[in-house]
Amino acid sequence: MSTLTSEAAILADLRCVFRESLGVDPVTPISPETRFFADLGLASIDAVVLGEAIQHRSGRRIPFDQLLAELGRRDLRDLEISELIAFLQLHL
Amino acid sequence: MPRLTANGLNIHVQQAGSGPDVVLIHGLTGDLSIWFLSGTIPALAETHRVTAYDLRGHGYTDAPAEGYTSLDHARDLIGLLDVLGITRARLVGHSFGAVIAVHAAVIASERIDALVLSDPYFPALRHLEDVSQWGHWQNFCREAEDAGVTLSSDTWYDLTTFFDQVRHLDDERLLRFRQAVGLPGLKRVLRLAGTTCGRDSKLADGLSAEQIAGVLQPCLALYGANSPFLTTADYLIEHLPDCRGRRIPDALHRAPEENPEGFVVAVREFLESLQPAENCEVCQ
Numbered sequence: 367m368s369t370l371t372s373e374a375a376i377l378a379d380l381r382c383v384f385r386e387s388l389g390v391d392p393v394t395p396i397s398p399e400t401r402f403f404a405d406l407g408l409a410s411i412d413a414v415v416l417g418e419a420i421q422h423r424s425g426r427r428i429p430f431d432q433l434l435a436e437l438g439r440r441d442l443r444d445l446e447i448s449e450l451i452a453f454l455q456l457h458l
Numbered sequence: 459m460p461r462l463t464a465n466g467l468n469i470h471v472q473q474a475g476s477g478p479d480v481v482l483i484h485g486l487t488g489d490l491s492i493w494f495l496s497g498t499i500p501a502l503a504e505t506h507r508v509t510a511y512d513l514r515g516h517g518y519t520d521a522p523a524e525g526y527t528s529l530d531h532a533r534d535l536i537g538l539l540d541v542l543g544i545t546r547a548r549l550v551g552h553s554f555g556a557v558i559a560v561h562a563a564v565i566a567s568e569r570i571d572a573l574v575l576s577d578p579y580f581p582a583l584r585h586l587e588d589v590s591q592w593g594h595w596q597n598f599c600r601e602a603e604d605a606g607v608t609l610s611s612d613t614w615y616d617l618t619t620f621f622d623q624v625r626h627l628d629d630e631r632l633l634r635f636r637q638a639v640g641l642p643g644l645k646r647v648l649r650l651a652g653t654t655c656g657r658d659s660k661l662a663d664g665l666s667a668e669q670i671a672g673v674l675q676p677c678l679a680l681y682g683a684n685s686p687f688l689t690t691a692d693y694l695i696e697h698l699p700d701c702r703g704r705r706i707p708d709a710l711h712r713a714p715e716e717n718p719e720g721f722v723v724a725v726r727e728f729l730e731s732l733q734p735a736e737n738c739e740v741c742q
Contacts, residue, residue, distance in 0.1 A: 439718075
């Protein structure tokens with residue numbers, strides 16, 4: 367499976383999770399450049415719940431605590447979907 | 459999503475690690491995400507079974523219309539310990555979360571081993587603090603102003619006023635506020651504003667100065683070096699039988715956000731200094 371397919375597959379899956387678990391379904395579809403806080407208007411608690419939903423859906427333990435701790439260390443606390451995809455590629 | 463029913467509420471809970479139980483309690487208008495953003499959960503999960511949850515009215519936990527005093531929250535906490543099968547726990551509370559921790563130690567002393575009190579101010583001890591000097595409140599007012607909500611600069615951490623104003627914002631200001639905090643964030647603030655949380659957070663509801671001073675468990679009064687509540691910190695250290703103090707550098711009232719590394723180090727060192735749970739004198 368090429369990296370591109372895998373990224374596209376993860377993105378499609380993420381759009382589902384956002385819709386079903388967070389009730390987020392923006393008019394402009396979520397893209398790799400979409401930012402979790404600035405563009406989707408979500409908060410860190412939503413990132414926690416998103417992490418739970420992804421783990422539940424994949425049936426795997428994914429170390430979202432690492433991603434969240436990294437987010438907490440940033441001056442500009444935001445996360446691009448492309449970063450989330452890259453993180454999931456490592457752990458799925 | 460991990461949710462449990464305790465004390466009649468659906469509570470959003472996270473757990474990690476193994477070892478002695480430690481429960482993390484966030485403050486008002488917050489949620490359990492702070493314990494992830496600060497790295498507290500993975501750090502403590504190396505040596506403890508860590509439980510974090512959203513308080514009633516907050517995060518993804520239910521928001522009943524009433525019952526938001528520290529006593530109400532303490533009862534939720536004990537109910538949660540029961541459902542999780544936790545006999546005894548160490549508590550780490552931030553701000554009002556620490557008030558809840560102390561109240562839990564008062565109503566269910568046999569369930570609590572030790573307490574980390576991160577920057578609390580107590581309704582029963584409000585006479586200690588001169589709030590007009592509270593720079594953090596000035597910052598909070600400024601942030602609220604940016605989001606279209608005007609707060610009085612001489613009202614003592616008045617969540618009631620904040621909530622009243624949010625509920626009565628005109629359309630234009632509501633849009634500005636929504637742009638500042640996001641739509642889910644706005645919905646959560648409005649949800650909390652519709653409860654008695656603001657009013658109840660000012661009530662001692664039985665947690666008097668005498669009760670606070672009667673907490674026998676080992677305590678850590680952990681305050682930011684520039685916290686507005688250092689008089690309260692000194693009071694706790696002086697009046698509780700087993701309370702030591704520690705300051706977190708480069709922090710005001712929100713050390714888990716302002717200096718997460720410093721916060722985590724202080725919490726770990728205190729927890730590691732405790733006797734193992736099975737040797738704990740309080741439970742004998």
